[in-house]
Amino acid sequence: MAASVLCSNTRSRVSSVLNRDVKQFGKNFMFDSNEETCWNSDQGDQQWVFLEFPEPVKVSELRLQFQGGFSGRSCKLEGCNKEGNLEHIEDFYPEDDNSLQSFPIQDAPLVQKVKIVFKNSTDFFGRIVVYSLDILGERSS
Template sequence: MNEDRHNPEMVSLISPDTVIKVSSTLDKSVGKKNLVDGSPETCWTSQQGLPQTITLILPSSSPRGVIPKLLSITFQGGFVGRTCAIHARTVDRTHSDIPGKANWRLLTYIYPEDVNRKQTFTLPSLSDAAFIAPPSAPISPSGLSTLPATASMPSHFTDLGNTYTGNPTSEMEHDVNELGITALRLTFETSSDFFGRVTVYDLDLKGYLA
């Protein structure tokens, strides 16, 4: 049977070999391992202050890295990262884990709702990421988002739970020539918590081998 290389089945890109780094942890009982343990009873909680980050270093059997497509995240209501910048580290750069270095590229911004349920966001390709602009609204000292509910987005966004939908004719099509990544960083710039804390019960990333 011939394999459809343009439309393979998406898989979870998080494995036991995935290295997870977080900016801070409130205490050992709410550590980073709880992000991907699959239990609805455990969570990661940051210390107070913004920004807070989660970095996933993604091992892959492919030398071209992985192509993320769907990010799923479950927050605790009241402790939600309301404005989140997502950066990707490409395979054609040096493997430096320092924010701001050239190998980290802004992929998109997402705006999760202040709810307890799982929220899923479709991620753009790196080629589409060139059109993503950071929000212009300031961040208040409390860390609460000052973005209006109808904050403007580029034309390739639609209002589907603040989810990037990309090109509607090829949203989930896998281009074998698409550039892969080796790491993904979530930077929570605002929080629904007055003190800037973020609590995440579950995190998953699905996509393809590049």
């Protein structure tokens, strides 16, 4: 059974933070399990979240919770091994609402780095607001 592959040693980066206010809107708030906090990107298309795992993983599902009105519209998942170049894995299309959404990933390769790209947003200015992000899968042995 798939479990969360995110751990304390998972490194993360994001494309931007609203007004560069990491204390209020930083990337860490996507992973804190607090429904009151969130990552809020600055404006512009092609916002993204990049994750590097301490060991290779096989991703089976992506779970995201957006703020309605600030959801990704057209998105893609990319991944690669530790030294490789990112390659397309799957496209997905979230709903514009506040619910926790699940996106199964079919036949994902073993990866150590993943990038979730929000090609565009339901927000006129291109902002993305993510309350929760989790990646399910299996760690390699």
